[in-house]
Amino acid sequence: MTHPIELRENTYLIDNHYPLNLFLNRCQVGEVGRTALYLHWHDHFEFIYVTAGNVTFHIDGQQYDASPGDILIVPSGVLHVGYAASNEEIQYWALVFNRTLLEGAASDPIHGRYLHPYLQGKLRFPVKINDSLLLAPIRDIFHDIIAEFEERAHVYELIVKAKIYMMFAILARNYLQDEEVSFSxxxxxxxxxxxxxxxxxxxxxxxxxxxxxxxxxxxxxxxxxxxxxxxxxxxxxxxxxxxxxxxxxxxxxxxxxxxxxxxxxxxxxxxxxxxxxxxxxxxxxxxxxxxxxx
Structure with missing residues (x-):
């Protein structure tokens, strides 16, 4: 793990026209409570997928305990930090992307209804996905994204973007009208x-x-x-x-x-x-x- 130079992290994204990236983060074996993710914030959305070890994340002032298989959604602009909850190795993927990746045309009413409120921070999805029936397809999509990044075959960028749209579509279908997605x-x-x-x-x-x-x-x-x-x-x-x-x-x-x-x-x-x-x-x-x- 590297120490961020400043609290507002200048996350490295591929470029301005394709503002996303995928990172595999590891935290070596050590004492319980060691830092697994340094406290920071950025202007991007982030999906965290834990694949090894147990981590306690604090995201926008709330605690979330995560174990292998869990996925968390970090809204744009919020403070987040993670601490090891066990002495074993911690491993998690971080899919980071700017909202401009998914911004649709201003005249697109479907985009305006289902995605725009989340991309603009007017509404939020629950940070931790606890519904196993919902978590399974999103985890499968995350695996597909990892595979596309590792292979980087022709037009992988378009496929990854489509996969992210699919994750948002699944979340919007399940949470669009829930009061719990709003915030103060x-x-x-x-x-x-x-x-x-x-x-x-x-x-x-x-x-x-x-x-x-x-x-x-x-x-x-x-x-x-x-x-x-x-x-x-x-x-x-x-x-x-x-x-x-x-x-x-x-x-x-x-x-x-x-x-x-x-x-x-x-x-x-x-x-x-x-x-x-x-x-x-x-x-x-x-x-x-x-x-x-x-």
Whole structure:
């Protein structure tokens, strides 16, 4: 897994005329709770298909437990993050595409009725597909898309696009009139605040940031801030900040920085505390990480 440079992920899509891509993500064997998907957001839709291991995703402030065979739909523009729920290897496919891939002609009433509300974010499908009768055909389509990407035979792009249309058609048939697909504008605005805060945290990882100051940045009381932050990330503010610092520390150690310099760069002035925190999160000490890297 690679660490995103910033919270708003500039996902690599094939090109502006064919704005989609398929990624196979792996998270190696390790401690329960390790990051399987780094917290980020992007302007694209994303279908996540778990094929190995158990993952707890937090998508737009809600928790979803996923195991092999599960498919989740990440709406455009929402925060999402994933943590390993077991110590085994995690593997999942991510199909990412921009809404422009499926935008129909303005004069197409069928497109306007069945797809436009979802593509424009006015309505949302349920994030996790729990209906087994619905999940099976969508999983089959996902397998077809994977096969097309692996083969890349003549006109595979058109076939993949048609398959995505089919997935949306199946979802629209089942959820078009359900009230559960709607969402709260006020809730979305609150989540927008956290995008800026978390990006600020990542850019100032070596600086102290008290909880009270973080709450002030998003214009919330500390108590309300704690509840919303836990909902958005699945972690308390302190736990998230510690994990982010240790993930950054692991990167710095791999890049050749000493343990002492690494601790300083991630804002841990007390070397003993840094070592204990690193071992708690990573399962080994910073020095042991250096030795394993050779």
């Amino acid at each position: 504008d006020s809730y979305e605005k609150r989540m927008e605040r956290f995008k800026h805060l978390i990006l600020y945290i990542q850019e100032h990882i070596g600086e102290k940031l008290p909880l009270s100051e973080a709450a002030r940045i998003v214009n919330l009381t500390p108590n309300h801030f704690c509840k919303l932050f836990k909902a958005a990330t699945g972690l308390t503010f302190v736990d998230y900040l510690n994990r982010l610092r240790i993930d950054k520390a692991a990167t710095l150690l791999r890049e050749g920085f000493s343990v002492t310099e690494t601790a300083s760069r991630v804002g841990c002035d007390n070397l003993n505390y840094f070592t204990k925190l690193y071992k708690k999160i990573k399962g080994v000490t910073p020095s042991e990480t250096k030795r394993l890297l050779g």
